[in-house]
Amino acid sequence: MNNRHPQVPLNASQETASLVKRLAGPSTGKAGLAKDQEDINRIIADVSKGSKFYENEKKKDKELTKKIEHILHLRDELTKNSGVDLEKIEANVDQILHKLECQRDLSQTIVHFDLDSFFASVEVLNDPTLAGKPFAVGHTVLSTASYEARKYGVRSGMATFIAKKLCPELIMVSHGMSDYSEMSHKVMAICNRYDPQMCPAGCDEGYLNITAYCAEHDMNADACVEHLRSAVFTETKLTVSAGIAPNTMLAKICSDKNKPNGQFHLPFQSEAIKSFMHDLPIRRVPGIGRVSERLLESIGIKTCGDIYTYRATLSLMDKQFGLLHLLRTHLGLGSTSVQPPQREERKSIGAERTFPPLGDKQKIIEKLQEICAELESDMEETQWTGRTITLKYKLSTFEVFTRAKSSNRWISRKEDLFAVGHELLLPELPLTLRLIGLRVTKLKDLRGPDPSIGIKRFFDAADSSSSNKKQKVSASETAQDPPEPEISENTKPTSKPTSFRKEKPESKSRQSPLERETHACPVCLKQVPTENDAFNAHLDSCLSRGAIRQAQAEASPSSKQAQGNLLERWTKMAPNSKKKT
DNA sequence: GCGGATCAC
DNA sequence: TATGGTGATCCGC
Numbered sequence: 333m334n335n336r337h338p339q340v341p342l343n344a345s346q347e348t349a350s351l352v353k354r355l356a357g358p359s360t361g362k363a364g365l366a367k368d369q370e371d372i373n374r375i376i377a378d379v380s381k382g383s384k385f386y387e388n389e390k391k392k393d394k395e396l397t398k399k400i401e402h403i404l405h406l407r408d409e410l411t412k413n414s415g416v417d418l419e420k421i422e423a424n425v426d427q428i429l430h431k432l433e434c435q436r437d438l439s440q441t442i443v444h445f446d447l448d449s450f451f452a453s454v455e456v457l458n459d460p461t462l463a464g465k466p467f468a469v470g471h472t473v474l475s476t477a478s479y480e481a482r483k484y485g486v487r488s489g490m491a492t493f494i495a496k497k498l499c500p501e502l503i504m505v506s507h508g509m510s511d512y513s514e515m516s517h518k519v520m521a522i523c524n525r526y527d528p529q530m531c532p533a534g535c536d537e538g539y540l541n542i543t544a545y546c547a548e549h550d551m552n553a554d555a556c557v558e559h560l561r562s563a564v565f566t567e568t569k570l571t572v573s574a575g576i577a578p579n580t581m582l583a584k585i586c587s588d589k590n591k592p593n594g595q596f597h598l599p600f601q602s603e604a605i606k607s608f609m610h611d612l613p614i615r616r617v618p619g620i621g622r623v624s625e626r627l628l629e630s631i632g633i634k635t636c637g638d639i640y641t642y643r644a645t646l647s648l649m650d651k652q653f654g655l656l657h658l659l660r661t662h663l664g665l666g667s668t669s670v671q672p673p674q675r676e677e678r679k680s681i682g683a684e685r686t687f688p689p690l691g692d693k694q695k696i697i698e699k700l701q702e703i704c705a706e707l708e709s710d711m712e713e714t715q716w717t718g719r720t721i722t723l724k725y726k727l728s729t730f731e732v733f734t735r736a737k738s739s740n741r742w743i744s745r746k747e748d749l750f751a752v753g754h755e756l757l758l759p760e761l762p763l764t765l766r767l768i769g770l771r772v773t774k775l776k777d778l779r780g781p782d783p784s785i786g787i788k789r790f791f792d793a794a795d796s797s798s799s800n801k802k803q804k805v806s807a808s809e810t811a812q813d814p815p816e817p818e819i820s821e822n823t824k825p826t827s828k829p830t831s832f833r834k835e836k837p838e839s840k841s842r843q844s845p846l847e848r849e850t851h852a853c854p855v856c857l858k859q860v861p862t863e864n865d866a867f868n869a870h871l872d873s874c875l876s877r878g879a880i881r882q883a884q885a886e887a888s889p890s891s892k893q894a895q896g897n898l899l900e901r902w903t904k905m906a907p908n909s910k911k912k913t
Numbered sequence: 914g915c916g917g918a919t920c921a922c
Numbered sequence: 923t924a925t926g927g928t929g930a931t932c933c934g935c
Contacts, residue, residue, distance in 0.1 A: 357925090358920085385925050473926045488922090491925035534922045621920050651933095680929060720914080730925085736915055771929085 372485035388730035444583035448592035450536035467503035581666030605664040610637035684769025689728035708746035717744040718772035726767035
């Protein structure tokens with residue numbers, strides 16, 4: 333490089349490496365990266381420069397940089413504190429690792445499958461002249477790109493005009509939604525033969541437990557998955573990649589290894605798994621996104637092997653980083669069960685729309701009405717109602733805000749949605765908006781538990797012993813139903829709300845502040861005497877409780893990422909940062 | 914319960 | 923000229 337003559341036109345703004353990377357978008361770096369990713373990121377940053385989107389990304393990047401400074405400062409304070417014994421902390425962590433290792437379960441054969449550039453492949457089937465050409469599916473933002481387009485750095489989630497800059501001959505194809513849905517169902521049905529309990533994770537991927545299938549058909553895992561992939565191809569002409577591993581997290585990572593149209597089988601041995609994890613970039617772990625990657629990198633952690641190196645820091649900063657989850661990741665542990673998604677596990681239903689920036693109050697309200705109509709229709713089709721409404725709006729500057737209100741009535745009609753949405757929106761105006769959305773939570777299922785027997789609904793409240801094992805949630809909610817605006821339901825909205833099924837790790841244990849020989853348990857955060865026996869005893873009970881929580885959290889691998897406490901809150905936005913444009 | 918934020922697809 | 927929609931979860935308050 334010629335330093336005297338930078339290729340890039342001099343920009344007074346000193347772009348940080350992190351901003352340039354951030355602008356490249358969330359999907360860059362998750363999978364295989366192009367050789368000249370640096371150049372590509374440079375082009376993306378230059379094309380974006382000056383836009384409101386760019387300015388917002390810059391602001392967020394700056395805030396993250398500040399958070400990192402804070403975290404590093406905290407780390408230095410904790411580490412340099414003369415009271416801490418790093419070796420002892422490491423020894424404690426090593427004990428946790430040992431106990432986690434003892435819980436390792438290698439008995440289940442889990443598969444993660446993933447259709448190769450699903451939308452793009454379907455489009456090629458519809459129009460074979462697209463084969464081998466760089467093209468992308470989407471409108472303003474790309475849903476997916478063909479493998480030829482990816483060579484240019486074109487990625488899903490990328491703005492179309494940027495993709496065109498990277499690849500001027502890029503062909504744009506718009507969505508053919510019905511085709512995708514039909515193909516998706518076909519593929520899921522095929523996979524279902526191998527595990528009736530399979531769990532779809534989106535329209536183009538899913539998890540299977542093929543342990544039983546392999547046993548019953550006297551087949552090894554490789555042959556089974558080849559069989560599956562071959563069935564998918566002959567019946568749909570779509571190629572699929574797959575990972576075979578002893579748990580869902582590893583299987584997911586492995587399905588990327590030989591993509592496209594390949595499979596990868598991780599040896600089912602502790603040592604092989606740990607060596608696989610050792611060099612794995614932390615960003616490949618499901619749940620670790622761009623922000624967590626930066627936070628972890630700031631303390632020196634780039635790979636899952638680095639987690640061990642910095643275990644003392646992570647232990648001291650468990651609140652910020654979530655030690656236990658990272659240790660499990662380091663060891664390559666994950667959920668060993670696959671369950672089909674349960675309808676009653678749904679937590680919210682919503683709709684949102686982006687439009688050219690609007691400042692006019694009447695026009696904004698019209699957008700809100702459109703959203704309400706859409707949402708009413710979705711809720712009607714899926715038979716949900718709910719009592720908390722959350723308004724979401726995005727300013728023309730790309731800043732996002734939410735405003736929520738809980739009601740004591742069930743809301744699903746568009747008039748009711750609008751009344752609450754309007755009430756939430758009005759005090760915020762005037763604003764220039766580019767997006768409005770509504771989301772309903774605190775849901776109630778309007779569908780009877782057994783749709784084939786209509787009259788049965790009538791007895792629901794008393795009928796806890798029926799064949800419906802999963803009625804637990806419905807039953808408890810029935811007891812706390814607010815007055816029902818409709819006719820059918822409850823005979824009697826009886827008593828008080830029953831407590832919800834959310835166990836928290838008892839954050840409020842008040843211990844003697846002068847206890848000198850205690851250390852925060854990295855699992856439950858309680859202060860525990862550091863003496864070996866006491867610490868061990870505590871750890872045992874804590875880990876077994878933790879294992880239960882973990883199993884629950886991972887019951888449905890698709891929807892319940894164990895993500896989280898990597899980030900503490902730093903600054904609070906002024907709730908009303910009104911911008912006029 | 915509310916609001917901000919992260920993450921996956 | 924120009925950067926999506928749906929759903930989940932977690933944290934701090």
